[in-house]
Amino acid sequence: MRGHSLWPPQATEISKLIDDTFPLLERSVGVGVKVEKPLAPDLWWAQVDPGQLENALINLAVNARDAMPDGGRIAIKAENFRLKRRTRKQKVNLVPGEYVRISVQDNGSGMAEEVLARAFEPFFTTKAFGDGSGLGLSTVYGFAEQSGGSVSIDTQLGRGTTVNLFLPQAESIKTIVSSALPIETEGEKESILLVEDNADVRAFAATVLDNLNYTVIEAENGDDALVMFEKMPIDLLFSDVLLPGSLNGKALARTILARDPTLPVVLASGNWDLANSGGTSDVPEEAIVLQKPYTATQLSAIIQKLFDEQKSGRVGS
Numbered sequence: 003m004r005g006h007s008l009w010p011p012q013a014t015e016i017s018k019l020i021d022d023t024f025p026l027l028e029r030s031v032g033v034g035v036k037v038e039k040p041l042a043p044d045l046w047w048a049q050v051d052p053g054q055l056e057n058a059l060i061n062l063a064v065n066a067r068d069a070m071p072d073g074g075r076i077a078i079k080a081e082n083f084r085l086k087r088r089t090r091k092q093k094v095n096l097v098p099g100e101y102v103r104i105s106v107q108d109n110g111s112g113m114a115e116e117v118l119a120r121a122f123e124p125f126f127t128t129k130a131f132g133d134g135s136g137l138g139l140s141t142v143y144g145f146a147e148q149s150g151g152s153v154s155i156d157t158q159l160g161r162g163t164t165v166n167l168f169l170p171q172a173e174s175i176k177t178i179v180s181s182a183l184p185i186e187t188e189g190e191k192e193s194i195l196l197v198e199d200n201a202d203v204r205a206f207a208a209t210v211l212d213n214l215n216y217t218v219i220e221a222e223n224g225d226d227a228l229v230m231f232e233k234m235p236i237d238l239l240f241s242d243v244l245l246p247g248s249l250n251g252k253a254l255a256r257t258i259l260a261r262d263p264t265l266p267v268v269l270a271s272g273n274w275d276l277a278n279s280g281g282t283s284d285v286p287e288e289a290i291v292l293q294k295p296y297t298a299t300q301l302s303a304i305i306q307k308l309f310d311e312q313k314s315g316r317v318g319s
């Protein structure tokens with residue numbers, strides 16, 4: 003399931019996707035690093051998988067942050083780019099055509115030649131064990147190539163790095179489905195009980211749900227979650243499967259569904275999580291399983307879909 007995507011490549015409004023992803027990007031790089039986004043006006047749409055693009059931007063921003071341990075500045079630029087003909091000097095593997103170029107620029111450490119030469123290799127990392135997986139740039143590369151675009155790196159040791167993503171322009175904007183990220187919802191705020199023990203993942207999910215205008219009630223284990231469920235009105239349960247304490251996500255979902263059988267339930271799980279908590283047999287039938295790691299777009303899409311279905315009176319999915 004890794005790499006499986008909820009959204010196929012589609013005409014995507016790049017300026018909107020960058021605007022929508024911006025709060026997550028800022029949150030991913032933390033304080034001490036300023037993020038700017040000079041976007042060209044009249045930026046074209048690109049034909050891409052929006053969830054993968056969002057992941058790529060987060061990967062690139064985190065790399066930029068890691069290259070600036072004492073803080074610094076990241077600029078996410080986006081411009082329309084037309085390649086008229088192939089030239090010998092051309093550094094990037096692109097066929098002539100129209101592209102949206104997104105550049106993530108930092109003023110950090112830069113890369114030595116031997117690092118640059120291997121930067122796109124899967125599992126290549128210069129970071130300490132546990133700090134880097136070496137999968138960031140190789141994933142970005144795979145995504146760009148599969149989209150019919152490409153990626154290039156400009157870097158100077160001690161000066162900084164710019165990673166350029168070239169994404170093919172969307173041919174037609176008739177069948178537009180915009181990014182599933184923040185769509186302002188009118189009216190009453192639904193409340194979501196978010197249960198996740200990892201503080202970073204919880205903050206990420208809370209930001210996404212908060213951006214969608216839901217009220218987010220956070221709990222770090224199943225026992226606390228149950229207490230909150232009893233105290234507050236809850237419209238949806240979104241829980242991790244592996245949790246510390248006496249209730250894992252599946253048991254929490256069963257307990258809550260026994261009290262409110264129509265409550266929408268989403269369980270976030272990797273295959274590893276399921277294997278380590280007794281498998282899939284005791285996952286409640288009503289629950290939707292969201293594969294980990296999930297992107298903001300995937301999370302937004304699944305939550306909105308469930309609330310939409312509920313509003314239109316359909317049961318299940």
Ligand SMILES: Nc1ncnc2c1ncn2[C@@H]1O[C@H](COP(=O)(O)OP(=O)(O)O)[C@@H](O)[C@H]1O
Nearest residue numbers: 065066069112127128134135136137138139163
């Ligand atoms: N913005 C950057 N500035 C300097 N070096 C970078 C930058 N981005 C990537 N690198 C180098 O490329 C290597 C591979 O990056 P990546 O594939 O994202 O793996 P990881 O971040 O897990 O190490 C990094 O370990 C680092 O040496």
Ligand SMILES: [Mg+2]
Nearest residue numbers: 061065138139
């Ligand atoms: Mg990385």
